[in-house]
Amino acid sequence: MDTRQAMIQSAEREYANLRAAVHGLDEAGMTEVWLGTWGVRQIVAHIAGWHREMVPALERMARGEPPYADGTYDDFDRWNARFVDERKDAADPDLLRELEGSHRAFVQAVGRLAESALAEGGAARGLVDGIGAGHYREHTAQIAEWRGRTTR
Numbered sequence: 836m837d838t839r840q841a842m843i844q845s846a847e848r849e850y851a852n853l854r855a856a857v858h859g860l861d862e863a864g865m866t867e868v869w870l871g872t873w874g875v876r877q878i879v880a881h882i883a884g885w886h887r888e889m890v891p892a893l894e895r896m897a898r899g900e901p902p903y904a905d906g907t908y909d910d911f912d913r914w915n916a917r918f919v920d921e922r923k924d925a926a927d928p929d930l931l932r933e934l935e936g937s938h939r940a941f942v943q944a945v946g947r948l949a950e951s952a953l954a955e956g957g958a959a960r961g962l963v964d965g966i967g968a969g970h971y972r973e974h975t976a977q978i979a980e981w982r983g984r985t986t987r
Contacts, residue, residue: 838957839946839948842963842964843945843946845967845968846938846942846968848968849969849972852971853974856979860875865927866927867985869985870977876930878974879930879931879934880921881919882937882970883930884918884919884922886934886940889944889962890940893941893944893948893962894947897948897949942967945963
């Protein structure tokens with residue numbers, strides 16, 4: 836299996852785990868704040884926001900261009916707050932549909948990257964893992980731990 840396919844499969848597996856961690860939450864569960872100022876709604880909005888920002892970056896990389904200007908995303912906290920704030924009025928089902936659509940767009944963008952960009956040390960490898968499998972894994976663990984504490 837090539838590196839691209841392995842990374843896509845890893846992202847798909849971790850995304851399925853994330854969706855399973857969120858599955859069955861009612862509105863109260865989605866809106867409960869338990870991670871600083873965030874709950875599941877904010878996590879979902881944040882992940883979808885990073886997808887929306889990084890899909891064009893991956894597309895630029897596929898064309899051999901830099902993903903974005905240096906310094907653009909240095910203030911992660913500001914970007915995270917922006918993503919959450921932009922979707923604060925969205926209905927929970929809409930947020931989950933956005934997450935699904937943005938994940939699909941992310942996977943398609945990864946599929947267009949050169950194998951060399953995804954190889955160990957490749958220009959896109961860290962970005963793809965950081966927005967995909969690694970990111971999903973991080974938030975799945977947080978949600979699973981919270982659900983274990985609250986029996987949600």
